[in-house]
Amino acid sequence: MEDIFRLRSKSFTNFKKKSPILSKVDALRRTTWTKEDFFRRRCASSPASDLTGRRDVFSRRQYGSVEQLNAVEGDGTQTAGRFRVETGDIDGDEISSTVNSPVHLENPEFQTRWYFKYFLGKLHQNYVGTDIDREPFLLSVVVTDANNHNVQQYRTILWCKTGAKKIALPYNQSKPQTVKGILSHFNINKTEKGPTEVFDSEIQKELLVLEEQEGSVNFKFGVIYAKESQVSDDEFYSNEETTDSFSSFLHLLGSFVSLKGWEKFKGGLDVKSNATGTESVYTVYEGHEIMFHVSTLLPISKENLQQVERKRHIGNDIVNIVFYECDKVDSPSFKPSMMKTRFTHIFAVVVYCTQDNSYRLVVFSEESVPLFGPPLPSPPTFYNHQEFRDFLLVKLINGEKAAINNPLFAQKRERTLEMLIKNLYQVYMSEINKYDYQYDNQYDDQYDNQYDHQYDDQYHDQYDNQYDDQYDDQYDDQYDNQYDDQYDDQYDDQYDDHYDNQYDDQYDNQYDMTSMMISMMTSMMTSMIISMMISMMTSMMISMITSMMTIMIISMMTSMIISMMTSMIISMMISMMTSMMISMMTSMMTSIISYDNQYDDQYDNQYDDQYDNQYDDQYDDPYDDQYDDQYDNQYDDQYDNQYDDQYHDHYD
CATH class of the missing domain: 3.30.1120.160 (Arylsulfatase, C-terminal domain)
Structure with a gap:
């Protein structure tokens, strides 16, 4: 027990110098602490809400110093990168961290999930x-x-x-x-x-x-096995054989799981065809699933010395664990510049000490990563392996939560969130429109019918009788007369024409035979008269010519008298014959017309009455019913809806 407290003798001495009361409190603590209590408390951290307010009090021992670390490329050029290094060493008279604060997750699940x-x-x-x-x-x-x-x-x-x-x-x-x-x-x-x-x-x-996507639910951490003589990530990724200490460390972190058919958080590994290895290490801590990308469990390539397949997973992890095999556990030679990655912002270097079966921890954080706890104890040596596991996992989870706000990750996360939210909006807005239409129709019909029947029956009887009688009589008379006249005229004309033509043709044909014969005789007589007139005209012309010839030969006067007498006689004969023919034709036409009218009137009246009544009844009834129903329904609906709405609202 004395050896244990000697580790912190310097800090306790500083407390005693500053306050005599603290020395008495320290004495009480010495009598009540157990060895396990000591190690549990030395791994403690301050609450996350206190980090900002106490930032000026935190020393390099708590959150490390910022050192300039140069990354040397293969061609000799240097790329500067600033990393904060946490070693847990005490510097001078600085106040140590609170020893009784528990190790905890910053922004825990109930705040983030x-x-x-x-x-x-x-x-x-x-x-x-x-x-x-x-x-x-x-x-x-x-x-x-x-x-x-x-x-x-x-x-x-x-x-x-x-x-x-x-x-x-x-x-x-x-x-x-x-x-x-x-x-x-x-x-x-x-x-x-x-x-x-x-x-x-x-x-x-x-x-x-x-x-x-908030980066605070499930985590994937890279685990790299490195040897003391190795100085580049190409050499780290090429390691195949490991030691028992590394195997024990992996079992401390979590459980080995078979990847094929793995149904839980896979951390980007292939779980169908073993393309990323056959097994990996998995654990759950405080509700967070963690998948470890272990370099020696990922497939190795004999041809590709850079081991791109291994780098593809581990190099894209924000946090990497580097298990460093070395003899000098207090000063491992690892530097972040050995790793050719711009994505990894935190390296936790773990060294196992075989002499006392302990783990030592050093943390490198990119300068842009905000401070995160818990601070490393002084010295950062862990004898209790389970406490070391808890401390390491909390440190890594808090580190990734702090780094996720880096602009590099924030922009990537924003693009991903924007894409996902737009997709969800499009999908569910279209679903909403589809279901609105579907359920509107479904429930409109269902509840309209249910309540329409219930209240329609009740109020239809009351108001249908009242308003049906009133408006049926009013509009039946109005529209019956209107449409009776309209359709009576329409169908009277239609069927009058139809049957007039039918019976006109029948009786006209019968009585028109006489007319045809008379017409033929008239034509013949007309032709004869015309022929006679032409003959007479020809005769007159010939006679005149002959007369002229005769006048010239005998005497002009005698010839002219003879010619005139002849012309007068011929003209009188033609006139008499023409008058007779016209009189005969007029008489015959008058009798035909009189006979047509007699039978047209007889059969038109007979069949007009017969078919007018038949089709008036036939078409009056459907159209009376049609327009009766139309206007009955119009005013039924008008007053039904008025009182349906009134009583729907009342009973709803």
Whole structure:
């Protein structure tokens, strides 16, 4: 026990010099501590909320010094990179860290995995919409009393491309929050579209994927096996044979699992065809799944000396563990410049000491990574392997959470979140539109029929009788007369023409035979008259010519008298014959017309009455019924809807 406290004698001495009271407290502590208590407390850290406020108090011993480390390339050029080195060494009179603070995760699960912790599997609402800049967002709202002393409150998450924003709001049952009211707390006072609620339960899986993009859920850490004589990552990645100490360290970190068919967090490894090896190391710590990319378990290439396949996984991990086999455990020769990667920001160098079966830890952090705990103990040597495992995992998880806010990772995360959120918005907005149409029709029919039948029967009888009688009589008379006249005239004309033509043709043909004969005789007589007239004209011409010839020969006067007498006689004969023919034709035509009219009137009246009545009845009834129904339904619907709405609202 004396040896144990001698390790911290310098810091205790400093306390005694500054305050005599602390020496008495220190004496009490010496009598109550056990060996296990000592090592547990020396691994402790300060709460995350205290880091900013106490930053000026933290010394290099707690969070390390910033040293200029130069990376030397193969051609001799140097690329500068600044790393913060934590060794746990005490410098001068600096105050040591609080020894009774427990080792803990900064921003633990209940602060970061809200959806997994408070929403998943519980009654809550999810909404999609676009803000005034037309950027899509998702909103999740739940009422819960978890971690709030059994007092209910709203927990809300706004998912947008810049990350998930979380707030808790007081819950008042008599005055519940509105969605727009909740959005106003995120400074979203206007929206371009929505928010619209999503009822598909599959969105919960998608939101879990979104939450994992925050980089604070599951982790993948690289594990590199290095030997003391090796000075480059090409040599580190080419190691195949390992030692028992490295194998023991891997078993301390987690369990060996077979990758083929692995269903849990795979950390980017192939679980179908063993393309990334047959097994790996996996563990769960405080609800976080961790997959280790172990260099010696990944496939090795004999032709590719740079081992690109191994670098592809380990070089893209934010945090790497370097297990360094060396004799000088206090001063390993590893430097971050040995690793050709711009993605890895934290290197945790672990050295195993065979003499006392302990682990020693040194941490290199890129300068842009914010400070993170827990601080290394002084000296950073761990004899209890389980405590070392807890300390190392907490340190690595906190380190990645701190590094994830680096602009390099923040931009990549923002692009990924933007793509995922846009995709979710498009998918679920189309689903919402489809289901709105489907369920509107389904439930409109279902509940319209249910309540229409119930209230229609009740109020139809009352108001249908009242208004049907009133408006049926009024509009039946109006539209019956209107459409009776319209369709009577239409069908009277149609069937009058039809049957007039039918019977006109029948009786006209019968009585028109006489007319045809008379017409033929008339034509013949006309032809004869015309022929006679032509003959007479010809005769007259010949006679005149002859007369002229005779005058010339005998005497002009005698010839002219003879010619004139002849012409007068011929003209009188022609006139008499023409008058007789015209008179005969007129008489015959008059008798034909008189006979047609007699039978047209007889059969038109007979069949007009017969078919008018038949088709008036036939077409009056359907059109009376049609327009009776049309206007009955029009006014039935008008007054039914009026009273249906009135009593629907009342009984709803």
